[in-house]
Amino acid sequence: MSASQLLAHSSSINVTVLEPKDTHYYQPAWTLVGAGTYDYKQTAKPMSEVMPKGVNWVKDYAVSFDPENNQVHTEKSGALSYDYLIVAPGLVMEPSMIEGLSEALDKGQVCSNYTNPEHTWELLQKFKGGNAIFTQPTTPIKCGGAPQKIAYLAADYIRKHGLQNKSNVVFATPGSVIFGVPEIKKTLMEVIDQYGIHFKPLFAPVKIDGDNKVVHFKYMAPEGDMPAFEEGNALGIKVIGEKLIEMPFDFMHLAPPQAAPKFIRESPLANAGGWLDVDHHSLQHNSYSNIFGLGDVAALPTAKTGAAIRKQVPIVLDNIKRMMANKKADNTSYNGYSSCPLVTGYGKMVLAEFDYDNNFTPDPKLKQMLVFDSSKEHWRLWMLKKYMLPYLYWNKMLKGINV
Ligand SMILES: Cc1cc2nc3c(=O)[nH]c(=O)nc-3n(C[C@H](O)[C@H](O)[C@H](O)COP(=O)(O)OP(=O)(O)OC[C@H]3O[C@@H](n4cnc5c(N)ncnc54)[C@H](O)[C@@H]3O)c2cc1C
Numbered sequence: 001m002s003a004s005q006l007l008a009h010s011s012s013i014n015v016t017v018l019e020p021k022d023t024h025y026y027q028p029a030w031t032l033v034g035a036g037t038y039d040y041k042q043t044a045k046p047m048s049e050v051m052p053k054g055v056n057w058v059k060d061y062a063v064s065f066d067p068e069n070n071q072v073h074t075e076k077s078g079a080l081s082y083d084y085l086i087v088a089p090g091l092v093m094e095p096s097m098i099e100g101l102s103e104a105l106d107k108g109q110v111c112s113n114y115t116n117p118e119h120t121w122e123l124l125q126k127f128k129g130g131n132a133i134f135t136q137p138t139t140p141i142k143c144g145g146a147p148q149k150i151a152y153l154a155a156d157y158i159r160k161h162g163l164q165n166k167s168n169v170v171f172a173t174p175g176s177v178i179f180g181v182p183e184i185k186k187t188l189m190e191v192i193d194q195y196g197i198h199f200k201p202l203f204a205p206v207k208i209d210g211d212n213k214v215v216h217f218k219y220m221a222p223e224g225d226m227p228a229f230e231e232g233n234a235l236g237i238k239v240i241g242e243k244l245i246e247m248p249f250d251f252m253h254l255a256p257p258q259a260a261p262k263f264i265r266e267s268p269l270a271n272a273g274g275w276l277d278v279d280h281h282s283l284q285h286n287s288y289s290n291i292f293g294l295g296d297v298a299a300l301p302t303a304k305t306g307a308a309i310r311k312q313v314p315i316v317l318d319n320i321k322r323m324m325a326n327k328k329a330d331n332t333s334y335n336g337y338s339s340c341p342l343v344t345g346y347g348k349m350v351l352a353e354f355d356y357d358n359n360f361t362p363d364p365k366l367k368q369m370l371v372f373d374s375s376k377e378h379w380r381l382w383m384l385k386k387y388m389l390p391y392l393y394w395n396k397m398l399k400g401i402n403v
Pocket of ligand 1 (some may be wrong): 143260341
């Protein structure tokens with residue numbers, strides 16, 4: 001999107017994209033793939049098709065930065081020099097941060113839409129009752145709502161297949177609330193009630209024993225006792241230590257722990273947490289003025305989504321254009337906008353749009369779609385998620401058109 005916009009601004013700008021992969025994925029649809037309602041193949045396109053015409057595509061990995069000399073070092077192509085640099089390599093999965101998770105994923109004992117959504121769908125169809133557990137880690141993750149979206153779709157699947165009387169759907173999260181935006185939280189708590197989902201706030205997964213199908217959760221409240229669990233409780237929860245429980249599972253989906261890529265973490269561009277150290281409002285690097293960052297890698301206190309990137313790119317571009325015109329990069333108008341299309345069942349969705357302060361900021365254009373309150377479930381929002389957003393992504397956003 002940035003490269004397309006730069007080329008559209010002036011054909012005299014030399015734009016290089018350093019990108020090693022052959023395929024680009026529309027990841028937001030992986031939630032639907034995991035629930036069997038979207039074809040995985042439709043989420044992929046050859047990189048050559050999405051690469052804007054006119055860029056210099058260097059098909060290689062960035063391995064380190066030399067910001068004092070305005071250079072990026074690559075694996076095979078030597079050093080690339082730049083006047084302005086946009087850093088956007090996304091994030092990486094770090095399953096090793098939860099004991100037993102790598103093995104359980106490798107053996108197919110647990111599933112994740114983040115790594116293999118088709119496998120989620122396979123396991124969901126094999127589920128015939130028992131505990132279906134959905135959870136997420138304590139690290140930042142992309143699309144913070146994705147772990148609960150698949151829980152709602154699975155709960156709907158379980159109900160539609162007459163399995164609800166012999167199933168327990170559990171959603172366990174290290175967070176204290178289901179969603180930070182009050183209007184969205186209210187609807188989601190109603191959704192949880194309607195499905196009879198066992199909502200377990202403040203529980204973080206710390207160990208998975210895939211062979212025995214057991215997960216360990218740590219209770220995250222710094223003060224106060226863990227809730228009591230009666231002997232023989234319906235979920236089979238056992239207290240196994242101080243603020244530590246184990247829960248058996250018949251199906252388990254989770255978001256793996258996530259981190260900035262190693263070459264970012266170990267670079268002079270990272271903050272103390274390892275994320276790209278950019279200004280929250282201008283997206284300019286805090287130490288190197290000709291470097292900007294956006295997307296999942298950026299140390300921004302908002303949800304890591306494609307929707308956020310849609311609003312970040314125009315600000316980065318505006319600031320770079322200002323600098324090219326010998327002005328300051330003083331567009332500080334990024335307000336943390338992000339959005340999370342929370343599918344709450346097959347054919348229903350709530351659209352959370354919000355800023356750094358968790359204000360609910362619905363797009364006025366939704367009214368043209370006859371959606372007057374996007375904090376409530378609506379079938380038209382499902383149509384937006386399944387059909388319109390993929391279309392806008394491939395045909396507008398990647399082509400540099402602001403939507
Ligand atoms: C299951 C799931 C559901 C989601 N749902 C939604 C949703 O509903 N709505 C939404 O808006 N977002 C959603 N997202 C999040 C969204 O997909 C991401 O926020 C977005 O793709 C991030 O874009 P990015 O460009 O920062 O990173 P990426 O899309 O990960 O792209 C990073 C690129 O950098 C390249 N790269 C990596 N390392 C290097 C290197 N060393 N050198 C050069 N290039 C490198 C990669 O090959 C890749 O092409 C979801 C994600 C998942 C996984």
